[in-house]
Amino acid sequence: MHRGRGAEREADRPENSGSERALSPELEATAEEIKAAKKAEQEDAERALYASAPKKAHPCEGYVRLDQVGEGTYGQVFKARAENTGVLVALKKIRMESEKDGFPITALREIKILQALRHPNVVRLHEMMVSKASVYMIFEYLEHDLNGVLANPAIEFKLQHIKSLAKQMLEGLEYLHKKGILHRDLKGSNLLVNSNGLLKLADFGLARLYAKRRGEDHTNRVITLWYRPLELLYGATQYGAEVDMWGAGAIFLELFARKPIFQGNDEIHQIQCITDILGPFTSERWADVDELPWFGLIQSAAPEVNGNGQKCGSAEENLARFRRVFSKWLSPAALDLALDLLHYDPQGRATAAEALASPYFTEEEPPPQIPIEVFREVQGEWHELESRKARRKRAAAAEAAIQNANEHSTNTNMNNNNGASVPGPGGASVGQVMVAVGDRDAASSIQWTDAAAVPLPLVVPPSAPRPDDLPSVGRD
Numbered sequence: 434m435h436r437g438r439g440a441e442r443e444a445d446r447p448e449n450s451g452s453e454r455a456l457s458p459e460l461e462a463t464a465e466e467i468k469a470a471k472k473a474e475q476e477d478a479e480r481a482l483y484a485s486a487p488k489k490a491h492p493c494e495g496y497v498r499l500d501q502v503g504e505g506t507y508g509q510v511f512k513a514r515a516e517n518t519g520v521l522v523a524l525k526k527i528r529m530e531s532e533k534d535g536f537p538i539t540a541l542r543e544i545k546i547l548q549a550l551r552h553p554n555v556v557r558l559h560e561m562m563v564s565k566a567s568v569y570m571i572f573e574y575l576e577h578d579l580n581g582v583l584a585n586p587a588i589e590f591k592l593q594h595i596k597s598l599a600k601q602m603l604e605g606l607e608y609l610h611k612k613g614i615l616h617r618d619l620k621g622s623n624l625l626v627n628s629n630g631l632l633k634l635a636d637f638g639l640a641r642l643y644a645k646r647r648g649e650d651h652t653n654r655v656i657t658l659w660y661r662p663l664e665l666l667y668g669a670t671q672y673g674a675e676v677d678m679w680g681a682g683a684i685f686l687e688l689f690a691r692k693p694i695f696q697g698n699d700e701i702h703q704i705q706c707i708t709d710i711l712g713p714f715t716s717e718r719w720a721d722v723d724e725l726p727w728f729g730l731i732q733s734a735a736p737e738v739n740g741n742g743q744k745c746g747s748a749e750e751n752l753a754r755f756r757r758v759f760s761k762w763l764s765p766a767a768l769d770l771a772l773d774l775l776h777y778d779p780q781g782r783a784t785a786a787e788a789l790a791s792p793y794f795t796e797e798e799p800p801p802q803i804p805i806e807v808f809r810e811v812q813g814e815w816h817e818l819e820s821r822k823a824r825r826k827r828a829a830a831a832e833a834a835i836q837n838a839n840e841h842s843t844n845t846n847m848n849n850n851n852g853a854s855v856p857g858p859g860g861a862s863v864g865q866v867m868v869a870v871g872d873r874d875a876a877s878s879i880q881w882t883d884a885a886a887v888p889l890p891l892v893v894p895p896s897a898p899r900p901d902d903l904p905s906v907g908r909d
Contacts, residue, residue, distance in 0.1 A: 487573035489522070489559045490515035496522060496562075496571075502816045503578075503622070507539055507638045512574060521574040522559065526567055536568070543637045544570065546614055554605030556625060556635040572635075576628050577808070579684070580621035581815030583691045588811060592764075594630075594804035595688045600794055601632040601803075606681060607785035609634070610674040615643050617655040619680035621687065622817035630804040645673060656680060658703055659693050663719075664779050666700050668726035675779040681788070682774025689762035701731055711775060712751025719777040766793040 490496070496513040502523070503510035511524045527540045547558035547570075559571040579598075582588055590598070602624060609616060616623075616634060623636040639655050650670040656662070662679035664672060686694045694710065697703025708714070714722050722728055756768050763771065770793045773783035783791070794801065 487557045487559075488520045489557075489573070490518050490520045490571075492560075494518065496524060498524065501818065502814070503818050507537070523572040523574045524562075525570040525572060527570065529568065539638055540568075540570075542641060546637050546640050546642070549612070550609075550614075552605060552608045553631065554601045554633050555608065556633045575625035575631075575633060575635075576814045577626045577811070578622050578635075578816050579624040579626060579632070579688075580817035581820050582626060583621065583687065584820040585811075585815050588807065588815075590688075590804060590807065591799075591802075593799040593802035594807060596794065596799070597630070597801035597803045598626075598632050598688060599685050600789065600801045602634070602681060602684065603785045603788050605632075605634040606674075606677055607789060609640075610677070610785055613642050613645065614640055615651075615674060616640050616677050618657065619677055619684065620657050620660050621684060621693075624684070626808065628808050628811070630808045643673060658697055658700070659683070659695055661703065662779070663704065663707060663722075663777060664725065666704055667722065667728050667731060669779075670726075672779065674784065675782045678774055678782050678784065678788070681785070682771055685767075685771055685774060686759070686763075689759070689767075704731065708751075710751070710755060711772075711777070712748040712755070714777060715748045718748055722777070764793070764797060766791070766797045769793070 495516045497516060499512045499514060501509060502512050508528045509526045511526065513522050513524045514520070515522065527537065529537070544558070544561065547556075551557075556575070557573045559573065562569045562571055606616070606619075616637065617639040618636060619634075623634065625633050625635045627633075641651070643649065643651070648671050651672065653665040653668055653670055653672075656665060656676065660680040660683050662676050665676060683694055695703060695706045697706045712718075752772070755772075759768060759771070770783070770788060770791045773791070774788060776782040788794075
């Protein structure tokens with residue numbers, strides 16, 4: 434039987450040729466030593482970052498205000514530089530205009546809580562300052578927030594970097610919950626990141642102390658809508674650390690997808706957005722949901738179909754679809770963790786300590802690695818405020834273009850009853866109008882569609898609100 438040249442070479446190859454493909458024991462040992470040395474170097478660098486205290490100005494030193502970097506319900510945040518030492522800090526100006534009864538209780542609560550916190554993953558309050566009848570909280574300065582970072586396509590994370598950011602967030606939450614503190618406003622813009630890749634929880638304006646076993650009533654008008662757990666959407670007033678863990682689960686998914694997952698316009702729509710992705714309620718998934726104050730009211734008004742006009746399937750079908758959709762970003766261990774954090778029943782939702790002990794962090798490769806190199810190469814500073822302004826500017830320009838196109842189409846249809854085709858914007862005929870295609874995370878894209886299916890004049894619905902456009906209500 435005739436053998437080809439390749440077969441002859443294969444047959445004539447010595448039996449010990451495997452040594453040519455595999456490393457010798459000595460080289461394998463050297464490679465392992467190099468790998469261990471690099472890991473030890475990385476761990477030493479991370480320990481040094483965690484151990485380093487935030488820089489602060491000298492006592493009684495003044496500050497020069499540079500730029501505004503944030504704005505919330507209870508005040509503005511500015512970047513500032515110390516006059517003598519040059520240390521950068523964040524000045525949070527407490528809003529006093531609407532206060533008739535003295536200093537706002539929410540600010541007093543925030544100051545009291547922050548003074549008791551010392552953790553690498555919690556922002557540090559340095560001091561208070563009064564200047565020209567304005568009261569400022571002086572914080573350490575961090576160059577970015579998570580929303581700004583995820584909105585920048587030039588910043589790319591590897592799996593170990595995402596795992597580190599999630600781990601840092603959960604470690605900060607574990608510390609807060611052990612101290613008996615609820616954050617109650619967890620979202621991307623309140624997760625700050627410095628130029629070394631350290632993530633810190635910030636904005637404690639809605640935080641408060643809670644008694645774990647006392648069952649006290651709290652307001653349910655907290656947490657930005659897109660990160661608000663189902664129990665609060667259904668009116669619960671007795672809750673604990675589990676409300677923060679739902680937000681942690683939503684942000685965990687956001688780290689992979691780089692955009693918010695549950696983007697509702699109001700409470701009912703928010704519930705629909707959640708159940709469209711995670712599936713309907715069942716007695717096995719949440720036995721006591723019908724006992725919540727607003728369950729009957731909201732459930733009767735909620736649509737029976739999902740956002741795609743399809744009837745909701747079973748819980749098993751939806752969970753299988755969730756795994757199938759998100760498996761392009763998340764590993765099986767990461768999917769398990771996400772579902773544990775987004776458990777419908779608050780009593781079954783994973784705690785921060787349980788999440789940190791999950792196989793995603795303890796067993797799955799690669800291990801978490803602080804993205805030091807990624808952030809050291811980032812040009813500029815990235816905050817939610819700048820990206821929000823850019824989005825609004827693009828959205829305004831898109832809406833103006835749509836309005837102009839609609840007016841042009843209306844006027845042309847009125848003046849051309851014979852149906853003649855007149856060129857419209859972009860070369861389209863007059864029988865077409867511009868319609869905004871909704872995209873909550875970017876400027877609305879523009880498409881051409883047949884005007885016969887769209888009554889004129891066309892009314893374009895407003896775009897969905899961003900998380901910070903939905904202020905939390907309530908002082909408790």
